[in-house]
Amino acid sequence: MARLRVGVLISGRGSNLQALIDAAAAADFPAEIVLTISNRPDAQGLERAAKAGIATQVIEHGRFASREAFDAALDQALRAGRVELVCNAGFMRILSAGFVEAWRDRLINIHPSLLPAFPGLHTHERALQAGVRLHGCTVHFVRSKVDEGPIIVQAAVPVLAGDDAEKLAGRVLAAEHRAYPLALALIAAGRVRVEGERVVTEGAVPATGMLLNPKAEC
Ligand code: GRF
Numbered sequence: 001m002a003r004l005r006v007g008v009l010i011s012g013r014g015s016n017l018q019a020l021i022d023a024a025a026a027a028d029f030p031a032e033i034v035l036t037i038s039n040r041p042d043a044q045g046l047e048r049a050a051k052a053g054i055a056t057q058v059i060e061h062g063r064f065a066s067r068e069a070f071d072a073a074l075d076q077a078l079r080a081g082r083v084e085l086v087c088n089a090g091f092m093r094i095l096s097a098g099f100v101e102a103w104r105d106r107l108i109n110i111h112p113s114l115l116p117a118f119p120g121l122h123t124h125e126r127a128l129q130a131g132v133r134l135h136g137c138t139v140h141f142v143r144s145k146v147d148e149g150p151i152i153v154q155a156a157v158p159v160l161a162g163d164d165a166e167k168l169a170g171r172v173l174a175a176e177h178r179a180y181p182l183a184l185a186l187i188a189a190g191r192v193r194v195e196g197e198r199v200v201t202e203g204a205v206p207a208t209g210m211l212l213n214p215k216a217e218c
Helices: 015-024 044-051 067-080 097-102 123-130 165-188
Strands: 004-010 031-038 055-058 085-088 107-111 134-141 151-158 192-195 198-201
Touching: 004 015, 004 044, 004 067, 004 165, 015 031, 015 044, 015 165, 031 044, 031 067, 031 165, 044 055, 067 097, 085 165, 107 165, 123 134, 123 165, 134 165, 151 165, 151 198, 165 192
Parallel strands: 004 031, 004 085, 031 055, 085 107
Antiparallel strands: 107 134, 134 151, 192 198
16 A cells, blocks of 8 residues: 655754654555655754655745745645645744645644643643643644644653653653654554544554553552
């Protein structure tokens, strides 16, 4: 079966892009990364993509007169690359309603919190501030409201005594690198559908058990 053609939008480090590249290197992975686009020329993720032999493009938002014009250039590049699904991976631009609608249910994002908690920036600092015991990440379909949209996969990690934002971010990032390839694989295998703004997943997804924090044996 043909593999789903994926375009990844990045702005920086690209560790989630790397997780997707690594997952897609397996012969039986149902998706392939065919294009990486960055809005910043210095994004480290561009090197990761090039190293993996993936086409890269830089589309600098500052060169466009409006958000819509930038998004139109993105759209054109994705279509030219025959991209079927777009993955935002640390892409730090808000997409216009027109773009989001054009790619409805074919555009996903990873966010470093258990949505709907902590949309927006500085999620790890805010999780620590709120005193939550569990934190994590969410892969979701993109809608025009930022960090909203049907949830495909979530991964939870404990918040531990002595955590600072950096330690917590590292634990969440490791979870992101597992959650994003899983979400992509489920979509590419045709096992995800959106019903009334909720995701229904076909077939069994391996149960990883309950995460309880603090531990019960105390
Ligand atoms: C990740 O934490 C992602 O959830 C957020 O931005 C960060 C990007 O990291 N949207 P990377 O560029 O994938 O390493």
